[in-house]
Amino acid sequence: MCQSTWHDFLRGLPKCEHHVHLEGCLTPELIFQLAEKNNVQLPDPKSEPAYESIQTLTARYGHFSSLDDFLHFYFIGMSVLNQESDFADLAWAYFLKAHADGVHHAEVFFDPQVHQDRGIPYETIVAGFVAGCKRAETELGLSTRLILCFVRHLPVESAKKTYQDILDSRHFESDIIHGLGWSSTEVGPPKDMYREIYASASERGVRLTAHAGEEGDPTYISTALELGATRIDHGIRLVEDPVLMERIAKEGVLLTVCPLSNVQLKCVKTVAEVPIRKFLDAGVKFSINSDDPAYFGGYILDNYCAVHEAFGLSVAEWRTIAENSVSESWIGDERKAELYKSIEVHVAKFAELA
Ligand code: HPA
Numbered sequence: 001m002c003q004s005t006w007h008d009f010l011r012g013l014p015k016c017e018h019h020v021h022l023e024g025c026l027t028p029e030l031i032f033q034l035a036e037k038n039n040v041q042l043p044d045p046k047s048e049p050a051y052e053s054i055q056t057l058t059a060r061y062g063h064f065s066s067l068d069d070f071l072h073f074y075f076i077g078m079s080v081l082n083q084e085s086d087f088a089d090l091a092w093a094y095f096l097k098a099h100a101d102g103v104h105h106a107e108v109f110f111d112p113q114v115h116q117d118r119g120i121p122y123e124t125i126v127a128g129f130v131a132g133c134k135r136a137e138t139e140l141g142l143s144t145r146l147i148l149c150f151v152r153h154l155p156v157e158s159a160k161k162t163y164q165d166i167l168d169s170r171h172f173e174s175d176i177i178h179g180l181g182w183s184s185t186e187v188g189p190p191k192d193m194y195r196e197i198y199a200s201a202s203e204r205g206v207r208l209t210a211h212a213g214e215e216g217d218p219t220y221i222s223t224a225l226e227l228g229a230t231r232i233d234h235g236i237r238l239v240e241d242p243v244l245m246e247r248i249a250k251e252g253v254l255l256t257v258c259p260l261s262n263v264q265l266k267c268v269k270t271v272a273e274v275p276i277r278k279f280l281d282a283g284v285k286f287s288i289n290s291d292d293p294a295y296f297g298g299y300i301l302d303n304y305c306a307v308h309e310a311f312g313l314s315v316a317e318w319r320t321i322a323e324n325s326v327s328e329s330w331i332g333d334e335r336k337a338e339l340y341k342s343i344e345v346h347v348a349k350f351a352e353l354a
């Protein structure tokens with residue numbers, strides 16, 4: 001953990017989180033607890049020894065070999081969520097942690113298709129997560145945005161059904177669904193599988209993001225941009241294409257970087273290999289995020305601290321990161337002005353570090 005004054009600086013630095021999967025906040029404790037409450041059968045430890053106990057599951061999480069290896073456990077974990085209150089409680093647990101880590105604004109992902117696939121109605125999932133978001137806004141003063149993610153391991157027809165659910169419930173118009181993203185297996189399914197959905201959503205003025213350039217090469221990023229994404233989740237392999245990197249810097253496309261996730265999923269060996277310095281030098285905007293904190297051993301502050309330990313950034317550089325996180329958040333100018341102000345006030349308190 002970083003030195004104590006720096007730790008205080010990083011903890012209190014007003015943060016925006018743009019890349020966290022609410023289902024990725026399900027801890028092993030909560031998985032076992034909800035499985036019992038909801039009568040959900042977890043895998044038999046004879047065939048999947050990780051599910052012997054909370055301890056064995058936690059230990060297994062320390063040895064993911066790839067994105068797909070992680071996703072196997074992530075989708076099993078999600079299967080314990082049944083009631084609206086399960087979704088609400090999960091979101092609330094995340095917001096409490098985020099608030100303690102200095103998050104002022106959070107844009108959170110959820111994967112309805114996977115729940116719908118096992119018979120949970122779209123309305124139940126959304127109502128639960130919305131309740132968690134509302135509670136965070138009222139009780140913690142956070143601003144929140146809900147981003148629905150399509151999952152690339154399921155057929156595109158499944159995504160089209162969920163997209164129709166959004167349209168039928170008028171959740172774009174009511175701003176209940178603030179944006180769309182895609183996630184899950186990157187390499188394998190067609191890069192442009194959501195072309196039709198993204199074209200339709202673009203026409204409606206819906207904000208679009210996409211997981212790309214995590215395991216996949218930079219063409220996954222350029223395809224996402226071609227389909228209308230204005231933000232890229234992960235995007236660390238962007239450094240392999242200097243021309244695309246220049247374009248992304250020029251267009252102000254935000255990368256939502258998740259350093260501890262990248263290490264845990266073996267995209268990089270250490271946090272020092274995440275191209276933080278290259279992005280800063282090239283003027284590429286990025287935010288630092290937790291992705292699936294219950295699986296990767298750290299929430300957002302742990303990611304900030306890991307970056308600080310690896311790169312020893314200056315106060316001015318941290319301020320740039322914090323301000324870019326605000327400027328590219330999907331919020332109005334008034335809220336942005338509040339966040340800029342709180343960053344300014346916080347930085348002024350730590351003049352000794354500058
Ligand atoms: N990548 C792709 N899909 C995901 C991830 C990720 O890091 N986390 C949860 N779903």
Ligand code: ZN
Nearest residue numbers: 021183211291
């Ligand atoms: Zn992710």
